[in-house]
Amino acid sequence: MEIAWHLAPDLVMENSQGAFVASADGTKLAVLPDSSANWLYASEKYQISPAYGKLQSAIRVAGRAKLELPEEHGTLLIAGAAEIGRFTRVQTTGPAVLYRYEDSAGSHCILFSDQAGRWSCPPFAGDCKLLYLLLENDEVKRLILCDGSRAEYKGKTIVQNQSSVQRFERDQHSGMTEASSSDSVKLHPVS
Secondary structure (H helix, E strand, O other): OEEEEEEOOOOEEEEEOOEEEEEEOOEEEEEEEOOOOOOEEEEEEEEEEEEOOEEEEEEEEEEEOOOOOOOOOOEEEEEOOOOOOEEEEEOOOOOEEEEEEEEOOEEEEEEEEOOOOOEEEOOEEEOOOEEEEEEEOOEEEEEEEEEEEEEEEOOEEEEEEEEEEEEEEEEEEOOEEEEEEOOHHHOOEOO
């Protein structure tokens, strides 16, 4: 199998700590593949044809693996890319898939579940299809829940709604808490 990220031809590419960082005019974009997977990644030059009869050089980041399908693989794109952390898929059992990105801001946990109903992926549990948490010193500082009604961290309910919401967000910074939801009537954050 092959996955390729095609980048603009005027970008400069460098490999930094397992990430591929493309830059131009002070702007950076990092392509950070899941480092726990058995994929081999490389940046490659190749030819594109932006118009009939014209060829120009371009860059792509290509990952290749021999594996049995179906397979799941994550890649994180980081705009700005001032700092490159570590991005891994955490081994789980059950329907939820957990990816973790560690940087100086904390531990970014992204969980996906395509199963309807409740799931458990210790130390997380819930019934949502997507859950994002920013953990700083083991404390939830940011939470995004999509297509669900409940999320837990370490056995403690961190958000609960009477029925499913399309989106719920909570952000704690500078001693303030901000929250928003696709359905404000159903909004019930749990502290």
